[in-house]
Structures are given as structure tokens and as C-alpha cells.
Amino acid sequence: MKQILFAVAVLTMGLTISQSYHLQLLTFIGIHTILALGLNMLMGYAGQISLGHAAFYGLGAYATGILTAHWGWSPWAALPVALAGTFVVAFLVALPMLKLSGYYLGMGTLGFGMIAFIVFREWSSLTGGDSGLVGIPSLTVGTFSVSSGKPYFFLVWGCVLLAFIACERLVDSRVGRALRAIHDSEKAAAAMGIDTSRLKIWVFVFSAVLAGLAGFLYAHLVTFISPNSFGFLVSIRIVTMVVIGGMASIWGSLLGAAVLTILPDWLHVFTDYEMVVYGLILMAIMIFVPQGLTRGILDTYERSRRKAFTTPDPSQS
Amino acid sequence: MSVLDEKPLPLQTLLRVDSVSMSFGGIQALNEVSFDVKAGTIHSVIGPNGAGKTTLFNVITGAYVPDRGRILYEEQEVQGRKVHELVRQGIARTFQNVELFGSMSVLENILVGRHVRTRCGFLGAMGRWSWVKKEEVEAKRRALELLEFVGLVDFAHHRSEDLPFGWQRFLEIGRALGADPRLLLLDEPASGLNAVETQRLGDLLERIRGQGITLLLVEHDMSLTMGISDLIVVLHQGRKLAEGTPKEIQSNDEVIAAYLGSDRESFP
Incomplete structure (x- = not known):
């Protein structure tokens, strides 16, 4: 039901908005939503942090970029290879990494993100180094070009919708419950027969593959990629999207991605003080709605609906 | 029963x-x-x-x-x-200091307890094939039975951490029973x-x-x-x-x- 509403909303937006600037902004929000959604599965639901998620975003982008720009592959053939590549790398990284937890996992993934960034920058024969990788072809379906504007908007938001459905089903399943169980108490989760280390590895791989998909979509949208789009600050931005939007909330990922994509754009009016205002807004959100915007909005709504909120007391019956 | x-x-x-x-x-x-x-x-x-x-x-x-x-x-x-x-x-167990999954509902706690008796994985969850749905229905049925057994069936949809401490203990025992130990x-x-x-x-x-x-x-x-x-x-x-x-x-x-x-x- 929610998905149908969502699809209708996307469709109306796509059909009514004609200004290409707005379409592009919305397309970026879509790509960021996929990134945030993946990380939210790992962070919000399973409670495992990753400070190097931009690495997988970059991996997806560079994989398709190199295959199509250098070797002349069709993007549609590059897509499964890029996703499979992200899958394999994420799995190999996760094997040792997910033995860590808390701050140590944060540090470990941070290190991995830096390594990936250096590889993107220094392996210039393949990646183009600092000056970037140019000549990534736009997507085409037959003779129809899906380069930018409306077609790309629909492509990206179609992917968002699929990712939404996948994540929502995942959350409301045996796997999703096990993930939340790990978040609440890893000790008790193991005592329920959950193979916690294995599940953590798989959710990490899952979120990395979503990031890889976002990377693919990004690369063929902008047709030019450079290492700075996949550096440490980008990893932090993805984490911020999840936290601002709301941990363990699928819609929160959309909200967080939207806020963090639109906000810098609106704040241009502050010119020199742009970053200061940006930082202040993020701080304010964290102080006043520490559980994220989604939770904050829902709470306000519930409060306004019934003033006297009483917690149910089981001993009363 | x-x-x-x-x-x-x-x-x-x-x-x-x-x-x-x-x-x-x-x-x-x-x-x-x-x-x-x-x-x-x-x-x-x-x-x-x-x-x-x-x-x-x-x-x-x-x-x-x-x-x-x-x-x-x-x-x-x-x-x-x-x-x-x-x-x-x-072999199932409970903990001295009650280790419930606090953010989850009473029913969901028992469903996690049934983890080893169900088998849906990532692909099954995303595909939601008919066997997955059947498994889910069966797991819920069993979980409700267990809640009945420990006397918490009326609170199936409450957050588990909202229960009074004594009830949490009973829930924890019910959750352990979910594994058919x-x-x-x-x-x-x-x-x-x-x-x-x-x-x-x-x-x-x-x-x-x-x-x-x-x-x-x-x-x-x-x-x-x-x-x-x-x-x-x-x-x-x-x-x-x-x-x-x-x-x-x-x-x-x-x-x-x-x-x-x-x-x-x-x-x-």
C-alpha cells in the first residue's frame, strides 16, 4: 500500500516537474536515498557502524566507469559486474572487519574507506587519478537515451522503489528481526541460535551492494567521476543522512537524504557562512530530535492527536 | 493444551x-x-x-x-x-539480568526465539515466496501459543521493555521455549x-x-x-x-x- 502511494508520488512528481534543475536535484536525492537505505540496514537495524561506505559507492562507480569508458562495455553488461565486484570486495572486507564492534569497527571501516580512496586516486592508469575518469557513456535502452532529466529521474526512483520494497520486506522478516535482535543484545541474539557474526557479514554485504548500485547510477548520470566524490567526507555524509533521517527507519533514509541534499543548496544565500549555518542546523536537529526527523515528526503527530499519552500497564488486567 | x-x-x-x-x-x-x-x-x-x-x-x-x-x-x-x-x-537459556530485545514487541521477541526452527534468509525475505509466508504464519501461530502458555498473550503487541520486570522474566522463558528446547x-x-x-x-x-x-x-x-x-x-x-x-x-x-x-x- 505504502509502496503504491510512493510510486504515485514519484510518478506525479516526475510528470509535473519540468525544470531540469529540480529534476536533477531529485535524481540526486534518489541516489543518496539508496546509499542511506543501505547504510541504515547496517547501522539502524543491525547496529553496526560503517565510516567507509563511500568506498563501495566508489567501487560501483569506478567499476562501471572503467568497464564502459576504457573497455567499451555496454553499461548494462557492466552493471552486474559492478554489483558482483562490490559484493565480493564487501564480503572479503567484512570477514575480518565484522569481528570488531563499536569504535573499533568504526576505525576499521574508516581505514578501509581511506585505502579505497587512495586506490581510486593513485591507480591513475585505470581510474584517471586525481583528474578523474572521463567519457563514461550515458545509458541507452535501444535507441532511447536515458541520459538525464526525466528518463534518468524515473530510472533512479524506480531503483529507489525496488530498494524500498526489498528493505521493507527484509525488516519485517526473520532476518530483520534477527538484525534488530543483534542491535538490542548480541549476547541474547546468540542465545536464540542466531549466528551473529555470519548475519553481520551478510548485512554488511547487502548494504555495500546497494551503495554499489548507487555508484553505478551516479557514474552514468554525471559521466565523469573523480576520487573526491568517494572520500571520507562522503562516508560521513551518508552516516549523517541516516542519523538525521532516523536510525532504523526506512522512510528516515529518504528524509535524511533529501535534507542533506537540499540543505546545502538552499544555504547558498548565506555565502561565506554557508557551512556554519549547515552545521548549526544539523546540531539543532540532533539536540531537539535526537532520534532523527522521522521519529520527531511521528512523535509530534502522535502528541497532537492524543494529549494524554499513557503507557499501557500489563499488571492492570 | x-x-x-x-x-x-x-x-x-x-x-x-x-x-x-x-x-x-x-x-x-x-x-x-x-x-x-x-x-x-x-x-x-x-x-x-x-x-x-x-x-x-x-x-x-x-x-x-x-x-x-x-x-x-x-x-x-x-x-x-x-x-x-x-x-x-x-539447549536454550535465559539470563540472570533478563536480556530481552527491548525495542521489539513481546510477540517479536518470541519470534526471534523461533529463529532456529525457521529458515528464511535474505533472498527468501526479499522475495517473500509462498513458503516464506507460510513459515511466517506458522511461526506467529506458535509464538501466540507460547505467549498463551506463559500468560502474556494479551500483551503480544506491547514493547517488551514496557512490561513490568516480573513479566519480562516470563517472556524470556517463553522466548527460550520458542527454540523447542x-x-x-x-x-x-x-x-x-x-x-x-x-x-x-x-x-x-x-x-x-x-x-x-x-x-x-x-x-x-x-x-x-x-x-x-x-x-x-x-x-x-x-x-x-x-x-x-x-x-x-x-x-x-x-x-x-x-x-x-x-x-x-x-x-x-
């Missing part, structure tokens, strides 16, 4: 703890501890604080690997196996319960035993242990001090001395 598959087990050894020793940096937590748990009984391990009860528990459930000795479960050596593997084989280990189930709740707990444990499930309790509360245990093992400073029926334990001078100094009066 038959909630758990009724299969009367013959009175045989389900679990054997065989000269298990374990030390932590010079402290001998367990020293050559041995005893048998017969299927279909309620067996208790008691002892003063620091006697090694919780260590013993963690060894049996696979959280610790003992330095020496063996744990035999259904005639197989299981020491060193991982916690989650042992659950699959039928053959051996259920309860770590101080009566701690933090009032007299009425302890009474209800005793009844519940009897009903669980009635379903053919063997119980092993680590307990402090004498009124509960003495009332329902078939056999009691007394640990003291990592050693087995005594083993016997509640009557035998109650009249064992060594036990009384270890437990309460020499104050015989206050021992039940």
Missing part, C-alpha cells in the same frame, strides 16, 4: 558434566565439577555468590570453553561448540520476583517439565529450588560440595556451613 510436542522421554541422562575445570587468571572458577542431569527432571545448582554457578552455565551453553573436562549432551561431546549451534541442538537452562529465574510471581514461576516450570523438557536452574531462592527440584547440586568455591534431593541437601551440615556460616536456624 499441548503447546510443545509431547514426547515422554525415558529417564536417561540428557546432560553429563564430566570433571569440568575452568579458571580465570588464577581464580579457579570451576574445579573438577561432575554431575548428571536426567531427562525430564528439574535439576538445580545452588551455592553462595562466586561459587561458579554462572561460569558453569556459560560452559554448558557454549559461551565458555572449559579448560578441562567434557560436557556430554545426548551422548555427544559439545564443549567448545558455539552458542548458536547448541541452541539448534536443543529439550534442555532449558534458567539463570536465577526467581531473582527480582515477588512471592506471588515466584509461586507462578514454580507452576510454570512444573508445566514446562510436564511437556517433557528438562530444566536446569541456577538459583539463589531457596523456597523455589527446594519446592520444585528433583535433584540439587551445591557448588562452593568452584567445587561440588554436595548433590542430592532437597531433603538431603537441607540436612547436609557441610552445605549449611558453607551457605550460611553455622547459622542453622535460618536455613529453610
Whole structure:
């Protein structure tokens, strides 16, 4: 039901908005939503942090970029290879990494993100180094070009919708419950027969593959990629999207991605003080709605609906 | 009401703890501890604080690997196996300080308890094939039965951390039953319960035993242990001090001395 509403909303937006600037902004929000959604599965639901998620975003982008720009592959053939590549790398990284937890996992993934960034920058024969990788072809379906504007908007938001459905089903399943169980108490989760280390590895791989998909979509949208789009600050931005939007909330990922994509754009009016205002807004959100915007909005709504909120007391019956 | 598959087990050894020793940096937590748990009984391990009860528990459930000795479960050596593997084989447990999944509903807690009896993975969850839906319906049905069994069915959709403490204990036991265990280990189930709740707990444990499930309790509360245990093992400073029926334990001078100094009066 929610998905149908969502699809209708996307469709109306796509059909009514004609200004290409707005379409592009919305397309970026879509790509960021996929990134945030993946990380939210790992962070919000399973409670495992990753400070190097931009690495997988970059991996997806560079994989398709190199295959199509250098070797002349069709993007549609590059897509499964890029996703499979992200899958394999994420799995190999996760094997040792997910033995860590808390701050140590944060540090470990941070290190991995830096390594990936250096590889993107220094392996210039393949990646183009600092000056970037140019000549990534736009997507085409037959003779129809899906380069930018409306077609790309629909492509990206179609992917968002699929990712939404996948994540929502995942959350409301045996796997999703096990993930939340790990978040609440890893000790008790193991005592329920959950193979916690294995599940953590798989959710990490899952979120990395979503990031890889976002990377693919990004690369063929902008047709030019450079290492700075996949550096440490980008990893932090993805984490911020999840936290601002709301941990363990699928819609929160959309909200967080939207806020963090639109906000810098609106704040241009502050010119020199742009970053200061940006930082202040993020701080304010964290102080006043520490559980994220989604939770904050829902709470306000519930409060306004019934003033006297009483917690149910089981001993009363 | 038959909630758990009724299969009367013959009175045989389900679990054997065989000269298990374990030390932590010079402290001998367990020293050559041995005893048998017969299927279909309620067996208790008691002892003063620091006697090694919780260590013993963690060894049996696979959280610790003992330095020496063996744990035999259904005639197989299981020491060193991982916690989650042992659950699959039928050893479930609860925790001393109640480890519920606080952010999840009461029903969801039980559903997590059914993890080892269901099998849907990432692809199954995303595809939501018909067998997945069927499995989910079946798991929910069973979870509601278990909630009925522990008396919490009316609160299925409450957040588990909103329940009063005593109810959380019952939920935790229900969650452990979700794994269809053959051996259920309860770590101080009566701690933090009032007299009425302890009474209800005793009844519940009897009903669980009635379903053919063997119980092993680590307990402090004498009124509960003495009332329902078939056999009691007394640990003291990592050693087995005594083993016997509640009557035998109650009249064992060594036990009384270890437990309460020499104050015989206050021992039940």
C-alpha cells in the first residue's frame, strides 16, 4: 500500500516537474536515498557502524566507469559486474572487519574507506587519478537515451522503489528481526541460535551492494567521476543522512537524504557562512530530535492527536 | 493444551558434566565439577555468590570453553561448540539480568526465539515466496501459543521493555521455549520476583517439565529450588560440595556451613 502511494508520488512528481534543475536535484536525492537505505540496514537495524561506505559507492562507480569508458562495455553488461565486484570486495572486507564492534569497527571501516580512496586516486592508469575518469557513456535502452532529466529521474526512483520494497520486506522478516535482535543484545541474539557474526557479514554485504548500485547510477548520470566524490567526507555524509533521517527507519533514509541534499543548496544565500549555518542546523536537529526527523515528526503527530499519552500497564488486567 | 510436542522421554541422562575445570587468571572458577542431569527432571545448582554457578552455565551453553573436562549432551561431546549451534541442538537459556530485545514487541521477541526452527534468509525475505509466508504464519501461530502458555498473550503487541520486570522474566522463558528446547537452562529465574510471581514461576516450570523438557536452574531462592527440584547440586568455591534431593541437601551440615556460616536456624 505504502509502496503504491510512493510510486504515485514519484510518478506525479516526475510528470509535473519540468525544470531540469529540480529534476536533477531529485535524481540526486534518489541516489543518496539508496546509499542511506543501505547504510541504515547496517547501522539502524543491525547496529553496526560503517565510516567507509563511500568506498563501495566508489567501487560501483569506478567499476562501471572503467568497464564502459576504457573497455567499451555496454553499461548494462557492466552493471552486474559492478554489483558482483562490490559484493565480493564487501564480503572479503567484512570477514575480518565484522569481528570488531563499536569504535573499533568504526576505525576499521574508516581505514578501509581511506585505502579505497587512495586506490581510486593513485591507480591513475585505470581510474584517471586525481583528474578523474572521463567519457563514461550515458545509458541507452535501444535507441532511447536515458541520459538525464526525466528518463534518468524515473530510472533512479524506480531503483529507489525496488530498494524500498526489498528493505521493507527484509525488516519485517526473520532476518530483520534477527538484525534488530543483534542491535538490542548480541549476547541474547546468540542465545536464540542466531549466528551473529555470519548475519553481520551478510548485512554488511547487502548494504555495500546497494551503495554499489548507487555508484553505478551516479557514474552514468554525471559521466565523469573523480576520487573526491568517494572520500571520507562522503562516508560521513551518508552516516549523517541516516542519523538525521532516523536510525532504523526506512522512510528516515529518504528524509535524511533529501535534507542533506537540499540543505546545502538552499544555504547558498548565506555565502561565506554557508557551512556554519549547515552545521548549526544539523546540531539543532540532533539536540531537539535526537532520534532523527522521522521519529520527531511521528512523535509530534502522535502528541497532537492524543494529549494524554499513557503507557499501557500489563499488571492492570 | 499441548503447546510443545509431547514426547515422554525415558529417564536417561540428557546432560553429563564430566570433571569440568575452568579458571580465570588464577581464580579457579570451576574445579573438577561432575554431575548428571536426567531427562525430564528439574535439576538445580545452588551455592553462595562466586561459587561458579554462572561460569558453569556459560560452559554448558557454549559461551565458555572449559579448560578441562567434557560436557556430554545426548551422548555427544559439545564443549567448545558455539552458542548458536547448541541452541539448534536443543539447549536454550535465559539470563540472570533478563536480556530481552527491548525495542521489539513481546510477540517479536518470541519470534526471534523461533529463529532456529525457521529458515528464511535474505533472498527468501526479499522475495517473500509462498513458503516464506507460510513459515511466517506458522511461526506467529506458535509464538501466540507460547505467549498463551506463559500468560502474556494479551500483551503480544506491547514493547517488551514496557512490561513490568516480573513479566519480562516470563517472556524470556517463553522466548527460550520458542527454540523447542529439550534442555532449558534458567539463570536465577526467581531473582527480582515477588512471592506471588515466584509461586507462578514454580507452576510454570512444573508445566514446562510436564511437556517433557528438562530444566536446569541456577538459583539463589531457596523456597523455589527446594519446592520444585528433583535433584540439587551445591557448588562452593568452584567445587561440588554436595548433590542430592532437597531433603538431603537441607540436612547436609557441610552445605549449611558453607551457605550460611553455622547459622542453622535460618536455613529453610
